[in-house]
Amino acid sequence: MKTTCYLDAIGVVPGRISEVSSAGFTLLVEANAERKARIDDRLAWLRAHANDTADQRNDPRIVPTQRAVSVTLSNGQTIGAEIVDLSMSGVALTTSERPDPGSAVTVGKRFATVVRHTADGIAVRFKLPYSPTTFNERVVL
Incomplete structure (x- = not known):
């Protein structure tokens, strides 16, 4: 089934749902190589900073x-x-x-x-x- 997901830290991600389970679903991303590379980079950054407890807000x-x-x-x-x-x-x-x-x-x-x-x-x-x-x-x- 084709779908489009919006992920807060990543943006719009088009794809196809390949598997559904009680834990969620698997999305096969349908994007060009450049967009996939940007998504991979962002996911890597998010994983690396997932446990940061430092102050992350920029606003006063x-x-x-x-x-x-x-x-x-x-x-x-x-x-x-x-x-x-x-x-x-x-x-x-x-x-x-x-x-x-x-x-x-x-x-x-x-x-x-x-x-x-x-x-x-x-x-x-x-x-x-x-x-x-x-x-x-x-x-x-």
Whole structure:
């Protein structure tokens, strides 16, 4: 079956599903040699940096006035969290629950993806970053 996948860190990947199992599926990439080489390079880079715990956010950070926030997990469970710091592209949270990296969550009303675990919780990247005009200490997630 032909399909097109969108992978967050890679982009659009056209291909054909060759095998389906309870763990997922196998995609045979249908792209020219140059595109396949770029995908291979990006995957190699992602594997090499998968366990990096260093700060990976480029945007300036703030600590908003309202730090308490609810996090909704992909299964619908809602947990409490506290904002450690916030950037236009993501947020670090203190929370006892630690969804796996790559998990989809909703922080307040913002859709996000867990990018790593921290010493006291998780860090997430927003699907849509804040605009500079709406980003300040009074922002409420």
